[in-house]
Amino acid sequence: MSTAIITGASRGLGLALARGLATRDWTLVIDARGADALARTAAELSATTEVRALPGDVTDEWHRGALVELAGGSIDLLVNNASALGPSPQPRLEDYPLPELRRVYDVNVLAPAALIQLALPAMSARAAIVNITSDAAVAPYVEWGGYGSSKAALDQLTAILGAEHPELRVYAVDPGDMRTEMQQAAFPDEDISDRPPPELVVPGLLELIGSARPSGRYLAGDLIAAGSRS
Numbered sequence: 001m002s003t004a005i006i007t008g009a010s011r012g013l014g015l016a017l018a019r020g021l022a023t024r025d026w027t028l029v030i031d032a033r034g035a036d037a038l039a040r041t042a043a044e045l046s047a048t049t050e051v052r053a054l055p056g057d058v059t060d061e062w063h064r065g066a067l068v069e070l071a072g073g074s075i076d077l078l079v080n081n082a083s084a085l086g087p088s089p090q091p092r093l094e095d096y097p098l099p100e101l102r103r104v105y106d107v108n109v110l111a112p113a114a115l116i117q118l119a120l121p122a123m124s125a126r127a128a129i130v131n132i133t134s135d136a137a138v139a140p141y142v143e144w145g146g147y148g149s150s151k152a153a154l155d156q157l158t159a160i161l162g163a164e165h166p167e168l169r170v171y172a173v174d175p176g177d178m179r180t181e182m183q184q185a186a187f188p189d190e191d192i193s194d195r196p197p198p199e200l201v202v203p204g205l206l207e208l209i210g211s212a213r214p215s216g217r218y219l220a221g222d223l224i225a226a227g228s229r230s
Contacts, residue, residue: 001050003027003071005119007058007111008082010037012180013132016198017079020206022048026077029070033057058082058111068118075122077209079130080112080154086146088185093145101146108150113157120165128169128209131158133217135174147186155217162215170215171208173223175201200224 004021008014010032018028018041027050032038035055042053052070056063068075084107086100112131123129136148137155155172162170177183179195204223 001025001027002076003029003074004077004079005029005067005071005075005115006079006081007031007067007115010034010041012182013175013178013198013201014079014081015041016202017081017205018045019199020202021077021209022051024206025049028052029054029067031056031058031063031067031082058115059106061114064111064115064118067115068122071119071122073122074124075119076124076127077130078116078119078123078128079132080115081130081132082111083108083132083182084147084150085182085185088188090143090147090186092143096146104146104150105153108147109153109157112154116161123168125167126169126212128171129158129161130205130209131155131170131172133158133172133174135176137174158215158217166215168215169213171213172217173205173208173220174217175205175220 004026006014006018009018009030018030021028022045028045029052031054038053038055042051045051054066054070058064084104086104116129131154133155134151136144137151141148158170158172177195178198178201179192180198183192183195201220204220207223208218
């Protein structure tokens with residue numbers, strides 16, 4: 001049975017992906033900052049597969065080490081899904097509080113890099129790393145300087161890691177707009193009910209995880225379309 005670590009797995013895309021992998025008999029190591037929500041997720045998924053849940057913050061060194069230990073020495077998939085949006089509404093860069101910006105980079109860039117460093121020795125050849133990115137990483141959206149630049153840094157980290165580890169599959173995946181709590185926080189005054197739920201993105205991620213596609217940056221919508229044609 002394959003083992004996956006998924007951060008931020010108690011809601012949104014992380015939860016939807018965990019559910020998708022559970023139906024495919026993956027052993028899941030999951031985390032979230034909210035202990036109660038994570039416990040409910042673990043109870044639900046445990047009816048389908050083996051689940052090892054650990055509440056905590058990905059920026060905490062001990063917590064990251066404990067996640068890797070829970071994987072039991074063999075990691076087939078690492079999904080860096082946990083993210084920080086930053087202030088809501090999003091401020092312009094000239095007004096961005098630097099402590100908040102530091103937190104965004106800690107969660108979105110440094111924590112994934114640190115978790116990858118810990119996980120690499122336990123990853124077999126052709127194992128996969130999936131870093132969840134955003135279109136804000138490539139488009140200069142006004143007032144998205146903090147989150148967008150952090151995801152741009154994650155994209156470049158992903159690209160370089162893929163070049164340095166050709167034996168692995170290292171992916172940055174842009175899921176597109178989704179109907180999630182983070183999306184609502186990003187647009188606090190808007191009705192986001194027209195956005196697709198994260199469950200509709202999961203088939204694209206599962207297509208990628210189960211494929212032999214080369215390392216790189218992918219759009220979930222393109223993956224879903226490719227999967228429907230195969």
